[in-house]
Amino acid sequence: MLDPQSTVFISDIHLSAQDSALQNLFIDFLQGPASFAERIYILGDLFDVWVGKDIQPEFHDKISEIFSQLTAKGIPLYFMVGNRDFLIQSSFLKKANLQKLSDPTLITLHGIPTILTHGDKLCTQDIAYQRYRLVAQNPITRFLFLCLPKSLREKIARKLRLKSKLHQQKQTITILDVVQNAVDDMMNRYGVTQMIHGHVHRPNIHSFDLGKKAAKRLVLGDWHSMVSFIISTPTENCLATYEPSKGIQKIASYALEGAR
Numbered sequence: 001m002l003d004p005q006s007t008v009f010i011s012d013i014h015l016s017a018q019d020s021a022l023q024n025l026f027i028d029f030l031q032g033p034a035s036f037a038e039r040i041y042i043l044g045d046l047f048d049v050w051v052g053k054d055i056q057p058e059f060h061d062k063i064s065e066i067f068s069q070l071t072a073k074g075i076p077l078y079f080m081v082g083n084r085d086f087l088i089q090s091s092f093l094k095k096a097n098l099q100k101l102s103d104p105t106l107i108t109l110h111g112i113p114t115i116l117t118h119g120d121k122l123c124t125q126d127i128a129y130q131r132y133r134l135v136a137q138n139p140i141t142r143f144l145f146l147c148l149p150k151s152l153r154e155k156i157a158r159k160l161r162l163k164s165k166l167h168q169q170k171q172t173i174t175i176l177d178v179v180q181n182a183v184d185d186m187m188n189r190y191g192v193t194q195m196i197h198g199h200v201h202r203p204n205i206h207s208f209d210l211g212k213k214a215a216k217r218l219v220l221g222d223w224h225s226m227v228s229f230i231i232s233t234p235t236e237n238c239l240a241t242y243e244p245s246k247g248i249q250k251i252a253s254y255a256l257e258g259a260r
C-alpha cells in the first residue's frame with residue numbers, strides 16, 4: 001500500500017449519475033489505496049458537469065458521503081474546480097468536507113514549492129475556449145445561470161457539451177494542449193520548478209529547463225476503466241494507474257533527492 005506520508009493527486013474523473021461503473025471505480029479507489037494517503041488533492045473536473053445542486057442530489061450525496069468517510073479518518077481533502085464543474089456550490093463542498101483551492105494554488109510538497117492548476121488556463125492557443133472561459137466563469141454569469149430553471153440549465157449544459165465536442169474535433173492536438181510559454185510564465189510568477197495539473201488528458205512527467213533551473217511538470221490523466229493519479233512521498237514523485245484487478249502500476253517517477 002501507499003507510504004504513510006503520501007500526498008495523492010487526482011483530476012478529470014468526470015463522474016456522472018449515469019456512469020455507475022466509474023462511480024464504483026471511484027469508490028474503490030477512495031476506500032482502497034487513497035485511504036492510506038496523508039492528504040488528497042482533486043484538481044478539477046471531479047464531475048462531468050455541474051449545473052446545480054438540485055440536479056440529481058442523491059448522486060451528489062453518494063459522492064459527498066465517500067469524501068466524508070475519508071475526512072472522518074483525518075485525511076484532509078482539497079478541491080479545485082475544473083472547466084466542467086466550476087459551478088459547483090459551496091453547500092456541496094461543505095457537505096463533502098472539501099477545502100476549496102483557488103486556481104492556481106501554491107503549496108509546499110515535501111519541501112518543494114509546487115504550483116497546482118487545473119490546466120485549462122495554460123491552453124492559451126485555444127483562443128475560442130479562453131474567450132468562452134472568461135464569460136462563463138465570470139461571477140455574474142455564474143450567478144445568473146444558477147438562477148435559471150432546472151430544465152433550462154440542463155438544456156444549456158447539453159448544448160455546451162456538444163459544442164465543445166465539435167470544437168475539440170476541429171482543433172489540432174497542439175491547440176488543445178498546454179502552451180510551454182504559459183507554463184513558464186506561471187511557474188516564474190510563483191518562483192517554482194514543479195507544477196501539477198490535469199485537463200489535457202495526457203498523463204506524463206515532463207522535464208525541461210526553466211531559465212537555468214531544471215523543472216518538472218506532472219500531468220494527471222483522465223479516468224476511464226482505470227484511475228490516473230500522482231503519489232508524492234518524501235523521496236519520490238510518481239505517476240501511476242490503479243485498477244481493482246491489477247492494483248497500482250507505476251507509469252513514470254523521479255527521485256526527489258538529486259532531482260533538482
Ligand code: MN
Pocket residue numbers: 012044045082083084118120198199200
Ligand atoms: Mn478540464
